[in-house]
Amino acid sequence: MTVTNWIEHLSAAEVQGSIFPGAGSIESLLVLLGFVLWIGWHIIAAKQESSKLAKLAKRRHGPNDWKSNVTDGQ
Amino acid sequence: MDNELTALTTIFTEFYYWITVVLMFLIHVGFCMYEVGASRYKHHQHTLMKNTMLIPLVTVTFFLFGWWIYWALPNGPGLATSIMPDVGSGLILGGGFGANEIANPTNALMAVNLGDHFYGVFWAAFLLFSWTAASIVSGAVIERITTFAFGICAIAIGSVFWTIDAAWGWHFDGWMLKILGYHDAYASGVIHAVAGGFALGILIVLGPRIGKFSSSGEPRNIGPRNPWLVAIGLFLIFTGFWGFYAACNIPIFNLGPEYGMEGVTYWTATNIYVTPTTLGGITMNFLMSLSGGFLAGYLISKGDPFWTYSSGLAGIICSSAGNDLYHPIQALVIAMVGVVVAYKMHYWVERKFKIDDAVGAVAVHGYAGFAGLIICGFVLWGYPSSGYNVPEIGNGMWDGTNYALINPLGMFIGALIMFFVLGMFPGWVIAKILHGMGKLRIPREVELAGLDYEILEAAKDDEKAVSSSASR
Numbered sequence: 133m134t135v136t137n138w139i140e141h142l143s144a145a146e147v148q149g150s151i152f153p154g155a156g157s158i159e160s161l162l163v164l165l166g167f168v169l170w171i172g173w174h175i176i177a178a179k180q181e182s183s184k185l186a187k188l189a190k191r192r193h194g195p196n197d198w199k200s201n202v203t204d205g206q
Numbered sequence: 207m208d209n210e211l212t213a214l215t216t217i218f219t220e221f222y223y224w225i226t227v228v229l230m231f232l233i234h235v236g237f238c239m240y241e242v243g244a245s246r247y248k249h250h251q252h253t254l255m256k257n258t259m260l261i262p263l264v265t266v267t268f269f270l271f272g273w274w275i276y277w278a279l280p281n282g283p284g285l286a287t288s289i290m291p292d293v294g295s296g297l298i299l300g301g302g303f304g305a306n307e308i309a310n311p312t313n314a315l316m317a318v319n320l321g322d323h324f325y326g327v328f329w330a331a332f333l334l335f336s337w338t339a340a341s342i343v344s345g346a347v348i349e350r351i352t353t354f355a356f357g358i359c360a361i362a363i364g365s366v367f368w369t370i371d372a373a374w375g376w377h378f379d380g381w382m383l384k385i386l387g388y389h390d391a392y393a394s395g396v397i398h399a400v401a402g403g404f405a406l407g408i409l410i411v412l413g414p415r416i417g418k419f420s421s422s423g424e425p426r427n428i429g430p431r432n433p434w435l436v437a438i439g440l441f442l443i444f445t446g447f448w449g450f451y452a453a454c455n456i457p458i459f460n461l462g463p464e465y466g467m468e469g470v471t472y473w474t475a476t477n478i479y480v481t482p483t484t485l486g487g488i489t490m491n492f493l494m495s496l497s498g499g500f501l502a503g504y505l506i507s508k509g510d511p512f513w514t515y516s517s518g519l520a521g522i523i524c525s526s527a528g529n530d531l532y533h534p535i536q537a538l539v540i541a542m543v544g545v546v547v548a549y550k551m552h553y554w555v556e557r558k559f560k561i562d563d564a565v566g567a568v569a570v571h572g573y574a575g576f577a578g579l580i581i582c583g584f585v586l587w588g589y590p591s592s593g594y595n596v597p598e599i600g601n602g603m604w605d606g607t608n609y610a611l612i613n614p615l616g617m618f619i620g621a622l623i624m625f626f627v628l629g630m631f632p633g634w635v636i637a638k639i640l641h642g643m644g645k646l647r648i649p650r651e652v653e654l655a656g657l658d659y660e661i662l663e664a665a666k667d668d669e670k671a672v673s674s675s676a677s678r
Contacts, residue, residue: 138593139465142472152533162535173501
């Protein structure tokens with residue numbers, strides 16, 4: 133559903149409350165898309181994190197090495 | 207007000223806007239923290255002072271002429287026909303340009319007025335929008351612009367160019383609604399794209415910070431020096447943005463008589479164009495677009511904190527044009543698209559044109575806002591841009607006597623007007639003039655020493671003096 137005229141829309145005997153584009157036909161598809169994005173995000177984020185952690189672990193830094201990475205604010 | 211119900215509605219609306227103004231102050235606090243967090247230690251205080259001083263500069267000029275521009279120019283002048291009647295009382299505007307009484311600073315109406323409870327809080331809400339526009343520019347130019355030049359630029363964007371675009375595209379009588387079918391409910395374009403474009407125009411002339419690019423032109427990252435301050439600043443901006451969303455609405459309005467519908471009573475909240483929406487619905491969309499921004503920003507930047515926080519903001523900005531009507535998942539997806547556009551464009555422009563946008567303001571506000579307008583044109587294609595008068599058949603585009611429907615071409619032209627015509631071009635011209643006067647950029651030696659050098663030196667001397675007297 134697309135609202136094309138607010139006067140007609142609000143003059144109806146029973147005003148249709150849902151006014152988003154595709155109301156009445158697209159909700160399930162949108163929810164499905166939401167699930168796909170949610171699960172997909174976890175998969176990609178987990179892969180990215182694993183690769184980052186593996187790269188860091190391979191360097192075998194000591195527990196105090198991070199101190200030399202702190203910038204002096206200049 | 208002669209009865210309790212009218213008084214209650216009036217005072218509620220006045221108080222509603224008053225609260226939004228207080229909430230929106232947090233946007234400015236957030237911008238100040240964010241910029242200081244992004245700047246280097248030797249420039250901290252100058253960065254803060256510059257952004258603080260835009261408050262009085264924009265406030266005074268907004269009183270003198272910024273508010274007048276908004277109410278005087280909705281129809282161009284001369285581009286479309288006004289729907290506002292000239293009742294001669296001064297409380298309702300007549301034909302637009304030159305006929306404005308409520309925003310005329312020489313008029314007694316621009317003060318405490320027992321006959322009107324709204325225009326003072328409207329003025330304040332719009333002023334806070336003006337600060338935001340100027341503050342967006344402030345972050346991009348840190349560590350090398352003079353305070354004088356920034357003050358001029360802040361007034362130009364905060365009290366002139368954004369108010370022109372608001373009159374044209376963020377006013378129920380605006381010509382861009384009538385001719386283009388422009389729709390920008392929560393200001394993807396009218397605040398963010400215009401301010402991002404304006405910042406880009408200045409940056410082209412201002413040039414990068416010393417050391418930003420290698421001799422071969424490779425960009426170097428000058429990352430935030432205080433990530434905590436950046437994070438808290440951005441979270442305060444998100445909080446203030448809620449106030450902004452509320453301020454863009456009319457909380458309670460009877461659209462039946464407003465649209466001339468005989469015998470129809472329909473009380474609702476509306477957006478700034480006086481078309482219906484709900485505070486609940488826009489809050490859902492706000493949160494979903496914030497989330498979409500975070501999700502996409504985390505992935506595309508591979509978990510970089512600065513970009514992830516900024517992407518939350520870019521996500522909201524991208525969805526804002528249509529967040530009065532979108533489904534929450536539409537808002538989420540649009541936000542994700544906006545973040546990808548903003549991030550990719552930032553690094554492409556940086557590399558290609560050697561633009562040093564210190565906080566990613568052009569990307570987060572400009573590119574995300576621009577993208578949001580174009581997407582809105584497709585997703586809301588066919589919706590009316592106004593409730594007052596819509597064409598019987600098809601689209602009234604280019605007519606100018608009626609309101610066009612929302613459409614992709616109109617929104618694309620609208621995005622070009624916001625980003626380039628009222629943003630980038632004026633920013634570039636003003637920066638060129640300031641550069642020609644030798645007033646735009648600080649001397650190289652000062653940039654290297656740090657803008658706070660003397661403050662830090664004086665503080666050190668003070669400390670020495672205090673500790674030597676204490677040891678006597």
